[in-house]
Amino acid sequence: MHRYRTHTCGQLRPSDVGGTVRLSGWCHRIRDHGGVLFIDLRDHYGLTQCVVDSDSQAFKAAESARSEWVIRIDGRVRTRPAGTENAELPTGAVEVYIDDLEVLGAAAELPLPVFGDQEYPEETRLKYRFLDLRRDKLHANIMKRGAIVDALRRRMREGGFFEFQTPILTASSPEGARDYLVPSRVHPGKFYALPQAPQQFKQLTMIAGFDRYFQIAPCFRDEDARADRSPGEFYQLDIEMSFVTQEDVFQAVEPVLRGVFEEFADGKRVTPDFPRITYADAMLRYGVDKPDLRNPLIIADVTDEFGEDAVEFKAFKGVIKAGGVVRAIPATGAAGQPRSFFDKLNDWARSEGAPGLGYIVFEDEGGQLSGKGPIAKFIPAEIQARIAAKAGAKAGDAVFFSAGPEAKAAALAGKARIRIGDELNLSDKDQYAFCWITDFPMYEWNEEEKRIDFSHNPFSMPNFDHDAFLKLGTEDEATILGIKAFQYDIVCNGIELSSGAIRNHKPEIMEKAFGLAGYGRDVLEAKFGGMLNALRLGAPPHGGIAPGVDRIVMLLCNEPNIREVVLFPMNQRAEDLMMGAPSEATPKQLRELHIRLNLPEKKG
Numbered sequence: 001m002h003r004y005r006t007h008t009c010g011q012l013r014p015s016d017v018g019g020t021v022r023l024s025g026w027c028h029r030i031r032d033h034g035g036v037l038f039i040d041l042r043d044h045y046g047l048t049q050c051v052v053d054s055d056s057q058a059f060k061a062a063e064s065a066r067s068e069w070v071i072r073i074d075g076r077v078r079t080r081p082a083g084t085e086n087a088e089l090p091t092g093a094v095e096v097y098i099d100d101l102e103v104l105g106a107a108a109e110l111p112l113p114v115f116g117d118q119e120y121p122e123e124t125r126l127k128y129r130f131l132d133l134r135r136d137k138l139h140a141n142i143m144k145r146g147a148i149v150d151a152l153r154r155r156m157r158e159g160g161f162f163e164f165q166t167p168i169l170t171a172s173s174p175e176g177a178r179d180y181l182v183p184s185r186v187h188p189g190k191f192y193a194l195p196q197a198p199q200q201f202k203q204l205t206m207i208a209g210f211d212r213y214f215q216i217a218p219c220f221r222d223e224d225a226r227a228d229r230s231p232g233e234f235y236q237l238d239i240e241m242s243f244v245t246q247e248d249v250f251q252a253v254e255p256v257l258r259g260v261f262e263e264f265a266d267g268k269r270v271t272p273d274f275p276r277i278t279y280a281d282a283m284l285r286y287g288v289d290k291p292d293l294r295n296p297l298i299i300a301d302v303t304d305e306f307g308e309d310a311v312e313f314k315a316f317k318g319v320i321k322a323g324g325v326v327r328a329i330p331a332t333g334a335a336g337q338p339r340s341f342f343d344k345l346n347d348w349a350r351s352e353g354a355p356g357l358g359y360i361v362f363e364d365e366g367g368q369l370s371g372k373g374p375i376a377k378f379i380p381a382e383i384q385a386r387i388a389a390k391a392g393a394k395a396g397d398a399v400f401f402s403a404g405p406e407a408k409a410a411a412l413a414g415k416a417r418i419r420i421g422d423e424l425n426l427s428d429k430d431q432y433a434f435c436w437i438t439d440f441p442m443y444e445w446n447e448e449e450k451r452i453d454f455s456h457n458p459f460s461m462p463n464f465d466h467d468a469f470l471k472l473g474t475e476d477e478a479t480i481l482g483i484k485a486f487q488y489d490i491v492c493n494g495i496e497l498s499s500g501a502i503r504n505h506k507p508e509i510m511e512k513a514f515g516l517a518g519y520g521r522d523v524l525e526a527k528f529g530g531m532l533n534a535l536r537l538g539a540p541p542h543g544g545i546a547p548g549v550d551r552i553v554m555l556l557c558n559e560p561n562i563r564e565v566v567l568f569p570m571n572q573r574a575e576d577l578m579m580g581a582p583s584e585a586t587p588k589q590l591r592e593l594h595i596r597l598n599l600p601e602k603k604g
Contacts, residue, residue: 004072004104010046012091016077021096023048024072024104026134027065029115037062039098041073044139048091050075052098061101068114068134070105073098122563127577129568141565144264145553149216151263152237152549155256161212161239166201168194168218173527178222180232188594194220197546199459200531202240203503206542207534213240216549222574227561228495228551231574236498237552240544246486246502249543250274250436257490257497257547261432264556269431274490278439287327287414289440292494293433295421299413300390302328302401305383313378315355319403326403327413328391331420334398335361341423342373345400348419354412357400362388364395373398418494432555434492439463442485443517452480454517460485460501462513470512480516490547492555500545507535 004024012021025043039050039062050073052062058073065071075096086092111127112120114134125132132138153163172179172193179193195201197219205213217238225231241249254274261270275293282289285298303325306316316326334341342359349357360371360379371384379387391399400420402413421427442462444455462469463484472480486502504510510532514524525532553565563569570576590597 001074008045009041009043009048010090012048012077012094012096014079014093017079017094019077020074021077022072022074023050023096025070026114027067027069027071030065030067039065039071039073041071041096042134046090049080049086049095050098051095052101056098058098058101061103062098065101065103066107068107068110068131069103070107072102072104074100122571123577126563126569126571129578133567138564141553141557141559142567144557145549145565145567148260148264148553148556149549151260152256152552153216155259156214156237156239159212159252159256161214162210164202164205164210164213164215166195166198166205166215166217170195170201173200180220180222183593183595185592196221197236198238200528202238202544203459203531203542204534206240206242207537207539211242213544214238217546225570225572225574228554230550230562230566231570231572235549236546237549238544238546239500240542242540242542244502244541244543246438246488246543249488249500249502249545253490253500253545253547257434257552260552261434261492261556265432267430271432271434274434274436276436276438279437279441280439282437283410287410287412287417288494289437289489290491290494290496291414291435292418292427293435294429294431294493295418295427297330297332297417297421297426298392299410299417300328300330300392302326302387302390305387305390306379306403308383310380311378311383313358313375316358316401316403322405324404325406325409326401327409328387329400329402329413329416329420330391330393331359331398331400331424332393332426333396333424334420335363335396337398337424342398345416345419345423349402349412349416352412352415354402354404357402357416359398359400360384360387361398362393362395369395375401432492434490437489437491438487439484440487440489441481442483442487442513443480445481451518452477452516456485456487457499457501458514458517459503459510460487461504462486462509466506466509469509472512472516486543488545490545495551495555496548497551498545498547500543502541502543505535505539505541507532510535 001022004022006022009023009025023041025041028040028042028047031038036051036053041048041050052059073096075098077094077096080093080095110131112124112131114131117137133142169182169192172181172191173196177196179196182192182194184190184192198215198217202213215238217236218233219236220233223231239253241252258270277291279289282291284301287299303320305311306313306326307320311317319326346356358375360373360376363370363372369385369388371379376384387399388394393399400416402409402416404412440456442455442460443452446453463486487499488501489499490497504513511521511524550562550566554562557565559565568578575581
């Protein structure tokens with residue numbers, strides 16, 4: 001007989017009744033029924049009910065066992081007494097009568113009980129993550145993550161992609177988030193950087209003549225944590241393809257994500273064909289470039305309507321004269337809501353830094369649409385009708401308004417759209433609603449530095465005639481700010497899963513693109529010399545994308561926080577409470593690295 005087990009704790013069935021078995025696992029729950037002990041024994045594979053009474057020589061050892069002790073038991077499989085079966089367990093029709101018990105690993109008092117679904121503080125859960133991972137839900141999430149990664153790999157290989165590994169120690173990059181730097185012992189005063197993404201390496205792989213690359217790539221960024229973003233590190237499905245257009249990338253990637261989501265959706269619907277939405281339309285219609293399409297509400301621009309001379313609502317007129325806009329957010333069926341519904345939304349808008357949310361409630365009066373509410377009296381009926389038509393509102397609906405500078409008005413309208421949809425239960429949550437966001441602006445105005453800057457990925461190919469692009473100068477500011485790029489995102493349920501682009505593979509276009517953003521050729525050569533040299537020696541047109549693995553798993557596990565699908569996450573302050581990282585270096589280590597610390601003075 002094997003030293004520890006003949007079967008796992010999820011394996012026994014009625015066909016095993018009468019046999020002698022050996023199981024090893026953790027004491028999940030122990031119940032004392034007065035001279036009879038029931039031990040639910042758990043391992044990675046499942047749970048088996050084990051029974052011991054005073055007639056067994058193992059009874060004394062079993063009495064000493066406590067929750068989460070690791071034990072080995074030998075015993076006989078028998079059918080559970082009628083009426084005590086557990087249909088929720090695969091092993092629920094049988095139990096094991098214990099003849100012998102050995103303690104393999106005793107456990108001290110637990111800081112975090114494994115049995116049950118009680119909530120515990122994040123600090124406790126992360127410090128004792130190995131205990132937290134024994135709990136059913138989290139354990140299942142991590143296993144599902146592994147299955148999802150396997151499914152991604154399988155579909156990529158079926159699509160003709162080959163998996164590569166790119167360097168972890170590389171050069172610092174000036175764009176994006178802060179780098180994590182690694183001091184070099186053999187090159188005093190110089191530092192490696194952990195890759196924020198394998199961007200340049202995957203492009204170089206295409207320039208090297210390989211055709212379809214993918215990697216489940218670790219990425220490292222020194223940025224603050226969010227519910228959908230881990231501090232420090234994350235994983236992405238990194239993809240690159242040669243001789244492709246933007247449409248080719250869409251056709252290669254969309255079936256992979258759709259197929260994986262269909263495989264793990266647990267009955268939820270998955271968008272059959274991802275709609276294409278331009279960045280400009282997304283910002284107008286949804287107030288954000290990562291729209292949640294489960295919500296049916298569509299924002300409309302009603303600046304022209306409020307700008308009419310006949311409209312007497314001065315607050316919005318002042319906004320429009322200052323160059324601002326007015327956005328309308330429909331609220332389907334809201335006319336029947338109590339006054340508190342509208343007051344609560346106004347209070348919420350004020351908490352967001354806005355003066356409030358003006359609104360009109362539309363009713364049917366003699367077959368005519370009639371607007372009611374605080375601002376309706378300032379707006380003639382015919383203009384109310386135009387507003388209702390633009391917002392898609394009918395009798396029984398309401399329309400809320402967000403006014404201000406375009407970016408602020410759009411942002412508030414986008415948040416209001418989500419809040420109104422949730423308050424009125426309009427969103428269809430039983431689906432994974434995907435879309436592509438396309439045509440991102442290549443450049444934006446950096447108000448702080450009073451200059452043109454990249455708005456997204458600086459390595460993207462501008463969607464602009466190349467000869468005309470090379471002739472642009474500083475006097476063409478308006479034209480430059482209007483240039484779109486071959487950049488695209490995949491969004492699911494309001495979460496950005498990935499960004500991608502067709503790359504700028506022509507060195508003269510890249511030099512011009514960086515020059516228009518204020519980066520001289522010397523900077524370009526210093527920071528991206530390797531890439532430029534490669535582009536000068538025959539680079540194919542290429543493009544790619546990088547869906548975030550952590551976010552994919554978070555969605556498919558229906559978890560609101562990415563921490564719930566990462567094996568060993570750090571806390572919000574990028575600390576590993578379990579292993580004690582980051583930690584101080586010893587004086588010897590610092591000497592070897594030729595580093596002297598210049599720490600900030602402690603306050604107080």
